[in-house]
Amino acid sequence: MTAAGRILVVDDDAAIRTVVGEALRRKGYEVATVASLSDLRTALAKGLPDVLVTDVVLPDGDGLDLVPQILAEHPALPIIVLSARNTLSTAVRATEAGAFDYLPKPFDLDVLAQAVAGGLARARRGSEAATEDVDDSLPLIGRSPAMQGVYRVIARVVSNDLTVLVSGESGTGKELVARAIHDLGPRRGAPFVALNMAAIPRELIEAELFGHERGAFTGAASRVAGKFEQAAGGTLFLDEIGDMPMDAQTRLLRVLQSGEFTTVGGSRTIRADVRIVAATNKDLAAQVAGGGFREDLFYRLNVVPIALPALRERRQDIALLARHFLDRAAEDGLPHKRIDEGAIALLEAHGWPGNVRELENLMRRLAALSRDEWIGAQDIQAMLKVAAVDGMAAGTPGLKAAVLARLTEIEGERAGALDDGTLYDRIIAEVERPLIVAMLERHGGNQLRAARAMGINRNTLRKRLDDLAIDMPEGRRPGRDVDGE
Missing domain, CATH: 1.10.10.60 (Homeodomain-like)
Incomplete structure (x- = not known):
């Protein structure tokens, strides 16, 4: 029986090599496994596999560093990168280096098998993978599974001009996603221009977007370029797109369809050379159903959807984020502070209705106001207005304080919320x-x-x-x- 394909697996963990090898063999593949970059080079010299699966951290170097070198000689070889360094940087490095796919550890064997099958299909079509250097200065932080999905989508869209719609609660970092897409893509040298629809008077939104001519309306003393012109060659970020009035939606749809626009009061056609990234904290599909948002515009914007998780859905990232914000506060001239595990436990138990923005603001306040170098649980309790409980058992104050904090939040939702029997x-x-x-x-x-x-x-x-x-x-x-x- 002929094997479905030859797979080479590179990982320094013998258990992973064994499990992955057996799983792929059961799928009908011929599998070889090696434990280092030097062994990988030796294996490649003996014959090219149909798909290469490699870890990043190897005993004798970084597996990602070898990807461009391999693809320079074998551009059609699908390379699947595995990594426990679950950051946006790793996902983007893998994609920009030319990897066919990136899977964060822990990974599901069925997902890996699907990636291998996809790589084989791509190889049979004769596609070539592109390589490009990447800026490692990235704004997004977090290694939770929820963020891994975000990183993978970003990594796949940075090199093209597809329109992206970022959704998520207020404070989750939607503009950071837009900036990452811009800064990592081919338009990085051109302007990044943001416009918040909720912050502009409804009657001025069209003039803000498309610009206006002198005399176009009362107070228009001179010609002013709109955001589309200001962002020429770059990225236009339309925040809170769900607050855009219907007439402006119609004009925006026309621009997205034709790639051209005119200023308010003008007649000259201007080419719209921008990438659009829109964001919303509202359910646009529900707005479409209710008649508050154009269905055709929704589909034009929702080409690549990215749903950002709320902070309460990625609690394992809170410690990383808190320490990052304290470091950044120190860079801005505030006293450098460190945070202990008791404080981290309280942060992880908090509801975070304001999401990452709320956490950042809290860390800056603590950096400015905390007397000691170390931030402890008592500092968090004071800032979050959680009353200390006398007689708490040692080792459980974080949990009890978290329950008290949650009760305070529920009580603030509506009158009688603590007495409704639920x-x-x-x-x-x-x-x-x-x-x-x-x-x-x-x-x-x-x-x-x-x-x-x-x-x-x-x-x-x-x-x-x-x-x-x-x-x-x-x-x-x-x-x-x-x-x-």
Whole structure:
């Protein structure tokens, strides 16, 4: 029987080599495995595989550094990069270096098999992978699974001009995504221009977008270029696009369709040479259904959707973000502060209605106002207005303070919220959800191991996943997950 394809796997972890090798062999592939860059070079000298799967961190160097060299000689070779360094930088480096795909560890074996199959299909079509250097100065921070999906989409769109629609709650960093797309793409040397629709009087939005001629309206004393002209050759970021009035939506749609516009009061046609990245904290699909947003414009903008997670959905990033914001505050001249684990526990338990922006503001206040070099739990409690509880048992103040903080938030939602008879079920569900998510992440998505660790059976866990609407990636089944560096 002829093998479906020859796969070369490079990873210094023997367990990963074994598991990945066996999984791909069961799919009908011929698999060879090596543990280092030097072994990889030796293997390539003996014969070219159909797909190369490589880790980044190897004993004798960085696997990504070798990708452009390999592709220079073998441009049609699909290369799939695996990495436990789950940052936007790694995802973009992998894509810009010419990798066919990037999978963060822990990864699902079925997802890897799909990537291998896609690589083989691409190789058979004879496509060539492009290589390009990348600026490693990146604005987004976080290694959570939620952010990995964001990084992968960004990495795949930076090199083209597809329109991107970024959605997410206020404070999640939508403009940072737009800037990353601009700064990493071919338009990086041209202007990045932002316009917040919610901050402009409705009657002036068209003039802000397209510019106006002298005398076009009362107060128009001279010709003024609009954002489309100011962003020529670069990126136009349209924030809070859901607040755009209907008449302006019609004009914007016309520009997106024709690539041309005229100024308010003008007649000369101007070419719109910009990339559009739009953002919203509203449900645009619901607005379309309700008649508040044009359906055709929605589809024009939603070519590449990027959904940014709320901070409460990526709590494992909070410590990284907090320390980053303290470092940045020090760079801005504020006293340099460090934060202890008790404080981190309280930050991770907080609800963060203001998302990353709220966390950044809190860190700057603490840098400015905290007397000590170290920021502790008591500083966080004071800033978040959480009353200290007398007689707290040692080792549990973070959890108790978190419950008190959540009660304060619920009480502020509406009158009588703490007395409506639903409080117990609500708090238990809110505590249970992050516990289950954390244990699944700890065990690489393996439900059987996570259930055993929590002392419940797998069927109970599955029921709670359904009851709490916790999404699990397809293919996540016990015994099918791989972890490692």
